[in-house]
Amino acid sequence: MSRLALLVALAFVATALRGGLMIWQEAARGADLTAPPASQIVYDRNGAFLTQIGNATQGEKGEKRVDYGYWPLERIPERVARATLILEDRRFYAHSGVDPRAVARALWNNLAHRRQMEGASTIAMQVARMQRPGPRTYANKFWEAATGLAIVARQGREATLSHYLRLAPYGLGSHGISHAARFYFDKPVDDLSWAQVALLAAIPQSPGRMNVTRESGLRLAVERARYAIAQLEKEGALDAAQAELARRELAAMRPLAPKRRPETLHLALRYERLAREGRVRATSQYDPRIHATIDLSIEREATQLARRYLSIFRNAGARQVAIMVAERGSNAIIADVGSADYNDPRAGAFDFTRAPRSPGSTLKPFIYALALERGALKPTDLLDDLPEGASGVSNADGLYLGPLTPRQALANSRNVPATNLLRRVGLEANFLFLHELGLHDLEATPESFGVSMAIGALPTRLERLMRAYAALADDGVMRDLSFARDEERAPPRRVMSLDTARLVTSFLADPQARLPSFPRYGPLEYPFAVAVKTGTSQNYRDAWALAFSHKFIVGVWIGRGDASGMRALTGASSAARLAHAMMTKLHGTKPGDLAPEAFAPPPGRVAIDLCRADAGPECPQTLREWVRPDEISARPAAHAPAAVEEALAAESGALVIATPEHNMHIWRNPEQPAPLNKLALKLADGGKDAQIVWLVDGAPFTVAQADETVFWPMTPGAHRIQARLALAPVASRPVRVIVE
Structure with a gap:
């Protein structure tokens, strides 16, 4: 040479x-095992699919897409390993990342026979390509082979196979067999049958063509799965009976139902946001599911009701609606409807549970709560609903009702008493208290809102009102709203006393106190105990209703996306009707039903009956009020003919009837049989050990325990109902009812 x-x-x-x-x-450098973060599947509280939270990635051609899955395996199930290797890399344990026999066979088929191109890619080479996708060229193939050798050398075969099973595509954006098992069969991967394992193992060869939600794609996947079962039987991985069972299961398969998000896309977007903020957590790294508090059946009912009532109010200019439902006590959100339709061109893409809007009168209960907390207000005080000293504030109806108790003033939602009360306690104190309740996070000064913050000047959101009213319902303890079973939430904290919370609740739950502004038996009244507050912003831009029972909290907003006004559409005439329909649906109430429960009174207070201001000297109309014993010793500030003697008797242990109310007018349901028209009789706060004799028109009706509710078959006419101890000369004040 x-x-x-x-x-x-x-x-x-x-x-x-x-x-x-x-x-x-x-x-x-490519031998490290890397994967996108595991995406999450969100299920409702009953295990129904709600949505997926994907990972935004770039495809081989630079296009943007969203992928799902990439769930790691805690261990590789034997069935999955066998079915995967029989189709993808039979000699996986016999080579070091590149299979010389497969390469030789591929070269022979590709060059000599000129058949469809074969790649001879091993599991390790496929991992290399999935970690760094690129064009299918010989140069890249050579790089994949070298990287496959490096991966096996550094990571070992088990880790390589496990990583393949995390990255492999299984169609419809699903990656990783553990995710695919959940997505297609709603099972953990360990519970898959041989047929299901074989079907999934077939898909990565051509995920687009083997779309198992379509007949054609399922047919291709089943054909390849049958081949896998035959080969596994030949190798002894499963016996003849198991193989036959798998073939029958494959033959019976029908296209799998694709998973779909709920119509209200805002709900899916909320969970995506909560997950990205780290506020909702998956069960574990190997089981990245989120268990939502949402009940999709209730979500659908809320959506249908919202659309139905919005259609009624469209003629008055309403264009959008939002509704939330929470379980009382846990604050678990079970329905969350952000708009009538996400695709509605009239601002449907806005989530109006989160949009800042004028709250109207919905902040008033907290103005009263702060005044009670500071000792600036007592239930027996009188508040002036008069034009003098109103600072330019007027009531929504343009009328003035004169002196009112706090119960009447709040229940009638009078603007003048509320703004005067806010001024008495102080702008800054109220501004800070509303901030503490989470109703705003503004940096502005209280003076920029003035006393108008009590009647709608301070913007807030429906979700914030839900949390604040939940604190009122929960005896003054503030808890975050809950959207998932495993969720980061701030510890509960007390924002008002139990005494104040129960007093304000009793104000909002008193249908008699709402007169004359809100008539009886309208949308604010329920056949069971409900505290309700409505709100209407200036020029009818927003209509609100917040209501809570012993079981649920419902919040409703109705308005327009452009914040323009509606035509005389108030909270009481619109949002309250939707809230009523939702609440009665939740409780399963039927026409004519009456539930006996009432809200618990503030402990340490006693019930007295105060005359209404417009009752006249003989006091035919009274209001039940809860006062401290030391407030009775001095003559009540409210209307003079109050029953002080009865109150003093109550202080010393007398009985107080909670249901029915004094001077109650009751209509029987003509569609029910006479024996089913019954009136609940219940004491306000009876001892469990005491026996009570219930008297109707002076005659004993029944004997029951003090904490027991009894039901009296109603008969038409005026009746006098009384309760007395069976073994002591102690009796309640008689209650008068009229039955029609």
């Missing part, structure tokens, strides 16, 4: 070695 030829040969070898070293170094 000439000297020149030797130099050329040496140069060629050096270049090859250098190139090989560079390729190996590049391959070694």
